Amino acid sequence: MKATSPRQLSAFERLRDLPPLFRGGDLTRRFGWTSKSASQYLYLWKRRGLVQSLGGHSDVYANLLASLHPDWERAVVMAMPSAVLVGIEAMRREGWTTQVTRRPSLAVKTGDPAFKTNRFEVLRRTPRWFDQVAPGIAGDSQGNLRVLRAAWALADQLTHGGWEQGGLAPDDIDWAQISSADERDWRAACEALGVPRSPLRALAVSSRAHRPQDGSKRARRDDRSL
DSSP, X not given: OOOOOOOOOOHHHHHHTSOSEEETTHHXXXXXXXXXXXXXXXXXXXXXXXXXXXXXXXXXXXXXXXXXXXXXXXXXXXXXXXXXEEHHHHHHTTTSOOOOOSSOEEEEETTSOOOOBTTBEEEEEOHHHHHHHGGGEESXXXXXXXXXXXXXXXXXXXXXXXXHHHTOOGXXXXXXXXXXXXXXXXXXXXXXXXXXXXXXXXXXXXXXXXXXXXXXXXXXXXXXXX
């Protein structure tokens, strides 16, 4: 008598067995597939709108059956553990500005995994930069995206392009939000990154004195976007 073949599992059944975020490589271990089969399934699932990719060759995917609103920041940490949120979005989260960027900026350490993605602007930064800004990084890398505190993010922006290239003008900052702790952060950031030191609120009056100097021009050469 011919044996009955095992029941084929549907895409919905398989995806219900996967977490909200997963790696493509997980499919080979979980379902016993070859790498080729896993790639084929991922291609079909993406075409059907069941999963979305973080982008590039990151191999990180969002399971849209588990959540229609993927936590892309956690996906970033899975793919690029050294990533730190910088720029305008880092300042917005502390109430410094209401500007919203289409692609928030991430700094990723040179030599560590980094992937091109339409969801974020990925900037390569040197290990030396990470050492310099370490006191200004909030959070840990245990699944949550780390963030450069607002005063440090502003000092970093002025070092890597200034007001003109950063997409932020002094009038875009809510200077009333600046606290004494922010002023302390600003002094530390200026010393670490080589930004001319003056009271933070002085930037509300004039940004000309805080344009990048020769040292910051060298820094911009190290600042490469993926």
